[in-house]
Amino acid sequence: MRSILAFVFSVLTVALIAGNGTPNGKVNINLETSKVEWKGYKVLGQHDGYVKFKSGSLYFDNGVLVGGEFEVDMASLVCTDLSGKSKDNLENHLKSDDFFGVAKHPVSTLKITKVTSRGKAGEYKITANLAIKNTVKEIKFNATVLDGKGTAAIKVDRSDYDIRYGSGSFFDNLGDKTIYDEFDLNIMLMY
Numbered sequence: 001m002r003s004i005l006a007f008v009f010s011v012l013t014v015a016l017i018a019g020n021g022t023p024n025g026k027v028n029i030n031l032e033t034s035k036v037e038w039k040g041y042k043v044l045g046q047h048d049g050y051v052k053f054k055s056g057s058l059y060f061d062n063g064v065l066v067g068g069e070f071e072v073d074m075a076s077l078v079c080t081d082l083s084g085k086s087k088d089n090l091e092n093h094l095k096s097d098d099f100f101g102v103a104k105h106p107v108s109t110l111k112i113t114k115v116t117s118r119g120k121a122g123e124y125k126i127t128a129n130l131a132i133k134n135t136v137k138e139i140k141f142n143a144t145v146l147d148g149k150g151t152a153a154i155k156v157d158r159s160d161y162d163i164r165y166g167s168g169s170f171f172d173n174l175g176d177k178t179i180y181d182e183f184d185l186n187i188m189l190m191y
Contacts, residue, residue: 022063023191029056029070029150033190036072040183042166043176047090052076054107058145058191065124065145068112074102098165099158105133113138122146132161143187150189157181 031053039048051072059067077100079090095102114127122144130139137160143152159181164170166179 023058023060024062025060027058027060027191029053029058030190031056035188037186037188038077038183039186041180043178043180046081047079048081049077049079049091051078056189058150058189064117065115065122065143067115068110070110072108072110074100074106074108077102099163101133108132118142126152130156132156133163135161137161145189148191150187150191152185152187154185154187155182156185158183 034053034056035050036053037048037050039046051074054071054073056070057068058065075095077091077094079087079094082090094100097104100108109131110128111131112126112128116125116127117123118125124143124145125140126143127138127140129136139154139156141152141154143150158164159167159169166174166177167181168174168178169181
């Protein structure tokens with residue numbers, strides 16, 4: 001009996017270890033549960049929402065993040081702080097040529113070019129190329145990628161991507177209609 005219990009215990013231990021294995025090579029993100037939350041700011045408040053990934057992969061070397069690449073479906077852009085006609089109007093405006101020009105530029109991309117450990121397991125400093133409206137700019141940010149989850153907070157200057165609508169940096173006398181150039185992206189990955 002004791003040998004049967006020992007055998008069952010060893011099989012369960014191997015199964016648990018195999019199920020929680022160290023990622024290695026290309027690992028695709030879960031497109032259903034991963035998303036990018038956005039928040040944009042204006043003089044009289046802010047708006048927020050999310051966009052979904054079209055594709056995404058992380059690259060590991062024995063559990064250590066070494067790269068990644070992602071495509072964001074810009075047509076999936078949703079505003080979450082408004083409802084009804086106001087929500088529809090804002091979503092359509094953000095998808096228009098005034099902002100992201102989704103009809104001409106349906107996908108934005110992020111490609112990791114350098115990963116540096118921050119000294120703790122799963123914590124990294126990331127250098128990446130962010131492409132919005134076919135304009136590519138290098139960005140840097142911190143990320144945590146560990147145990148099947150990844151998070152990062154990124155600040156983006158929309159004027160770097162020729163998105164100038166309502167920008168006080170390019171237009172005078174906007175007053176309380178001014179929309180700030182920087183917006184926030186909070187990335188949440190499941191893999």
